[in-house]
Amino acid sequence: MDLAANKRFFTDLLNSATFPGHGVRVEIPGHQEAAVLNYGSVEDQIEMGRRALEFDCECAEKVGDDRVPVAHAWSGTDVFAAAFGSPVHRSENDMPFALPAVSTAEEADDLVEPDIHTGPLGDILTLADGLVERCGSECPVRICDVQSPFDVAALIWEKTAFYVALLDTPDAVHRLLEKVTATMVRFVRTFRDRYENACLVHYPNLWIPAEWGVCLSEDEAGSVSASQFEEFCMPYLSRLAETFGGISLHSCAHSQHQWDSFLQLPGLRYLNLHHPPTSLEVAIEKCSGKAVLVPGDKNGHEDYLDFVKECLALAQPDTRFFFIPEAKSTEEARDLANDIKALCGR
Numbered sequence: 001m002d003l004a005a006n007k008r009f010f011t012d013l014l015n016s017a018t019f020p021g022h023g024v025r026v027e028i029p030g031h032q033e034a035a036v037l038n039y040g041s042v043e044d045q046i047e048m049g050r051r052a053l054e055f056d057c058e059c060a061e062k063v064g065d066d067r068v069p070v071a072h073a074w075s076g077t078d079v080f081a082a083a084f085g086s087p088v089h090r091s092e093n094d095m096p097f098a099l100p101a102v103s104t105a106e107e108a109d110d111l112v113e114p115d116i117h118t119g120p121l122g123d124i125l126t127l128a129d130g131l132v133e134r135c136g137s138e139c140p141v142r143i144c145d146v147q148s149p150f151d152v153a154a155l156i157w158e159k160t161a162f163y164v165a166l167l168d169t170p171d172a173v174h175r176l177l178e179k180v181t182a183t184m185v186r187f188v189r190t191f192r193d194r195y196e197n198a199c200l201v202h203y204p205n206l207w208i209p210a211e212w213g214v215c216l217s218e219d220e221a222g223s224v225s226a227s228q229f230e231e232f233c234m235p236y237l238s239r240l241a242e243t244f245g246g247i248s249l250h251s252c253a254h255s256q257h258q259w260d261s262f263l264q265l266p267g268l269r270y271l272n273l274h275h276p277p278t279s280l281e282v283a284i285e286k287c288s289g290k291a292v293l294v295p296g297d298k299n300g301h302e303d304y305l306d307f308v309k310e311c312l313a314l315a316q317p318d319t320r321f322f323f324i325p326e327a328k329s330t331e332e333a334r335d336l337a338n339d340i341k342a343l344c345g346r
Contacts, residue, residue, distance in 0.1 A: 213246025222253030
């Protein structure tokens, strides 16, 4: 594995006038264990992360795709909401998630910005410290799950009441969004500055230089109108993009009515859109030349190679893809990566 070459590939794919070809990373499930994330100690999570990194490096050698192995400070979607006091639901076989901490504007106004060095966020820093110590400072370390400010607020505030508050007490919603955004800025900046090779992308498994921005999950985008998204989401997403030199988005919502807004974000690097099959052509038409597309589904195809063929048939001259299919073994992953590279002319 030539780690430097794979890093150059990503930088060219995301930010160069010279197109290196569409990229591919083939995932082999089982890198993380939900039980460890739910019930394990920080030490257990460090050991899980070390083993996951070893497997990632093994895959890099055997599969020959475009991956950059990283040590991941894993978390569920709960971590920022939990820092504000949300209880966390834990079960043996699923990722942890946050439960509401408040249900009224008055309760939301009483929340204070948490200390990022203690509690759930402090645990993430302890986890990442342990990964760096065990895996070496030269290894990239990936940040925990980072939901968007709006998504975090929708976790903290009981959701039915939260959406009513968008209409009845919008100023209180903005005050909570300000607190969440400020906390994110402090934490992400600390994570970036603390680790020599920080990677600010939590999902999907891409590598981006830390100076090119942070990745956020924007999963509530399908639940609000375009005008509400402009009011309650865009100012905070734009602030994070400007603060960190760029932004990438994952969205598993039906968010097509927000795509025009997504594309206005400064320093947009990639979009990982899980969308209905009928919107693939629209996504390619809208996003080509503006962001790398990381497809989140197979557009109705059983065979992933058929999906790749459709993407390439619909591609415009300035379209850039990064494909992330799954395989059951390193051998299957190697064959799939080679087939996709061949289809892409690499």
